[in-house]
Amino acid sequence: MPAMATSSFITELTCAANETSKLTPHETARLLQQAAATIRNYRERVDYPETPANDRSQGDIVFDLMAMASAVELFSPEKISALLQEAASTIRVCKVLGETSKTTGNAP
Template sequence: MAPDIVPYLLRAANMLDNVSCVERRRLLVAAAEIIRDYRAELNFPLTDDLGSGDLVFDLCQMAYNIELFGPKAVYEAMLQAVAVIRKLRSEVLRARR
């Protein structure tokens, strides 16, 4: 199971003014990787995660262009990642039973 990034994402989202662009980038990439790993474990059908509209793609795009996104957009992306990670984690735990 992936490390629990949820508390770090929530803390960063609520204190964005104190979080550097480097740390924002690191957290967004880690969230994208965890979501991708959970999807793979659940055998989710591959979507076009090479294009806009897929959360993994969108998180990576935001991470690598973090300077272009304001605090509100980063905050919303982090909260969306938290919601998806929690949902996927519960599905992974259920599938392992």
């Protein structure tokens, strides 16, 4: 995802997190799935296993995003909002790591 598109998506996640009650379950699930895919894509491009953005253990944000997306109706707007905010934050970290690896030549 290009940097500008990533910035727009982070903004979209942040706005959605502040207005979860206005989202349909389908819209919410789509955002959660897209956030998971974005994080996965960054992880493939930037492999820093020691960073929180690359935690692949149980309870990992990608797992949480996909689990919530598959049963979005079961979660409160507050829980959805918190996870969308966490996803936006994680994507920001991944974006910075990706930009850092490009400038330092540490990209895989």
